[in-house]
Amino acid sequence: MRILMIQPNYHSGGAEIAGNWPSSWVPYVGGALKTAGFTEIRFIDAMCNYIGDVELAIEIKKYQPDVVLCTAITPMIYKSQATLKLVKTVCPEAKAIMGGVHPTYMYREVLGEAPWVDYIIRGEGEEITVNLLKAIANGTDEQERRNILGIAFLEDGKVVATPAHPPIKDLNTLTPDWSLLDWDKYIYTPLNTRVAVPNYSRGCPFRCRFCSQWKFWRKYRSRSPKQFADEIERLVKDHNVGFFILADEEPTINKSRFVALCNELIDRNLGIHWGINTRVTDILRDEKELPLYHKAGLVHVSLGTEASAQLNLNLFRKETTIADNKRAVQLLRDNGILAEVQFIMGLPNETPETIEETYRMARDWKADMTNWNMYTP
Ligand code: B12
């Protein structure tokens, strides 16, 4: 069975100015499919290669896929829906499948707007995709689909959503296949080196009100530091990766495991640099360990500072203070680690004055980079 994975040609600027980023869902879901015995898998990165619809249609037609897998986060949903429509125009018999954060929550809207989508994978993709594709390969998906957990589809014009699939118990069972990516394309511009986005942990034990991610992965899990360092070593040795950012929400919550991971990376002396997203509270807790983190190659930390008003931090259920935010930025900078701060803008109480105040505060904290995210109810 020929499987085609497509990253839609959607661009939002933002972090894309730092380089060309690889899609992580491809090695993780593609790796699970290969481990399950599906060998004919191709990936087209229409985003990174700016592949327009005409060229994409030619490529799809040439490959004649039986199944097409396409991802979607919220801003790219229309491009993702249009990409699967293109698939149906060129190869009407191919099964069109969509996964990712947006359709996981909004499957009703997606199936309403894009009835050509055959299946939506809701949540963590590896196990659900294998189960669904086994049924498709056997030609039994239409009979079996109501028993496949974690999917949604249209039946007689009505949306059917099966119960959620349980989270993967042991993340050490993941088998990412990084060879699905065309590595020459993925360059992190500031260091002029190849970049990867591996997954050490999934989920978050916190419950910030604006955040989609803790609900998405449901249970916090992390891989063993040694097994994860093995993967980094393979990325360096097999694919010449020089920089990675963790795809994780909260990699540092378990301090002893994170310290063990840093020690593994130091012992292996891979010459790799890396970045993470994490919480202000973890940076304050780990003040004494920051030199060790830096020695392990950690050069960039993006902090969920979120707001410049305590009222909003409380509203978000963030469990931090404005003074904590400022101190975390300072600690990172003192340890030679680039400090990026993230803000959520556009709450109902936002005014031009509060925007100005947030801007001034970010400057006062002397953050190296500031990221402005729009709150979307
Ligand atoms: C790395 C990353 C990026 C990279 C993307 C690289 C790339 N080519 O994909 C960069 C830095 C470029 C980036 C940019 C942006 N990002 Co970003 N990014 C992330 C981050 C940190 C990790 C994503 C990741 O790789 N995760 C690991 C993989 C394994 O997980 P996954 O992608 O969710 O895939 C799993 C499942 O969802 C599912 N799955 C996913 N797709 C599919 C498809 C199919 C067919 C199947 C079966 C399954 C499946 O299976 C996978 C394995 O379980 C997440 C936060 C996070 N922790 O997830 C934000 C996140 C995805 N980004 C987000 C946003 C908003 C953006 C930007 C729009 C920001 C901006 N304003 O510019 C841009 C969009 C750029 C673009 N053109 O798409 C949001 C999306 C929120 C939403 N509601 O949709 C997130 C969730 C962060 C957040 N909490 O706000 N991002």
Ligand code: SF4
């Ligand atoms: S700490 Fe970060 S990942 Fe966790 S719930 Fe809050 S915003 Fe989401």
